[in-house]
Amino acid sequence: MVLTYKFKKERLRNGGYAVRPRILVELTGSESSIIVPALIDSGCDTTVIPEGIAKSIGLELKGKKDKLYAFREASDVKHVSANITFLGKEYRQSVTLTIPSLIVLSKEGSKEEEDITLGVQGVFDSFEILFKKQQNKIMFKPTKKNIFFKK
Amino acid sequence: MIESYSNYEWFLKNDFKNYSGKWLAIIDKKVVVSGDNAKEVIQKTKTDFPNRKPLITKVRDKLSIL
Numbered sequence: 272m273v274l275t276y277k278f279k280k281e282r283l284r285n286g287g288y289a290v291r292p293r294i295l296v297e298l299t300g301s302e303s304s305i306i307v308p309a310l311i312d313s314g315c316d317t318t319v320i321p322e323g324i325a326k327s328i329g330l331e332l333k334g335k336k337d338k339l340y341a342f343r344e345a346s347d348v349k350h351v352s353a354n355i356t357f358l359g360k361e362y363r364q365s366v367t368l369t370i371p372s373l374i375v376l377s378k379e380g381s382k383e384e385e386d387i388t389l390g391v392q393g394v395f396d397s398f399e400i401l402f403k404k405q406q407n408k409i410m411f412k413p414t415k416k417n418i419f420f421k422k
Numbered sequence: 423m424i425e426s427y428s429n430y431e432w433f434l435k436n437d438f439k440n441y442s443g444k445w446l447a448i449i450d451k452k453v454v455v456s457g458d459n460a461k462e463v464i465q466k467t468k469t470d471f472p473n474r475k476p477l478i479t480k481v482r483d484k485l486s487i488l
Contacts, residue, residue: 284483323461386480
């Protein structure tokens with residue numbers, strides 16, 4: 272079985288557009304869960320989650336502190352394990368994994384907060400991912416024997 | 423089809439130019455809450471729609487790299 276997602280054409284403030292791969296996932300914390308069209312990024316070492324979202328669902332920020340480097344900026348982060356369900360069109364298609372992730376701590380006085388981005392670690396190990404831009408398809412095929420779809 | 427997948431398909435097809443830079447909560451193919459940060463939008467949606475599972479997203483309006 273294969274999970275299928277799409278790219279989204281997003282309008283930019285400079286008048287142009289960006290076309291971004293958006294994957295439907297549910298992120299579950301100790302208090303609640305949220306469903307997001309997360310970005311998938313093969314250039315990102317690991318999955319990143321903004322602090323505001325982590326706190327809203329009760330993801331514990333008890334992990335080791337670290338720095339996340341992106342181009343010319345560095346952000347303070349904490350290591351956590353996040354339960355992420357890759358949602359399909361039907362419930363039986365969905366796959367839940369525990370994925371090593373980083374919580375990006377909010378900078379004091381800054382309103383900027385990016386959305387959830389799924390990186391290589393734990394995601395690209397678990398799925399064979401095929402980007403078919405011309406057909407507007409992103410296909411996720413489980414690669415590990417221990418991944419089961421819900422029945 | 424699960425409800426969240428239909429909200430996802432609706433999100434993919436629509437242009438949210440009136441919500442540039444905002445966080446959104448989408449239920450039943452409608453924007454039900456919008457705001458400047460994720461935490462506030464999630465909390466308000468939990469209060470107003472306690473038994474629903476909204477799609478939460480940011481309308482990213484800048485060229486970006488992580």
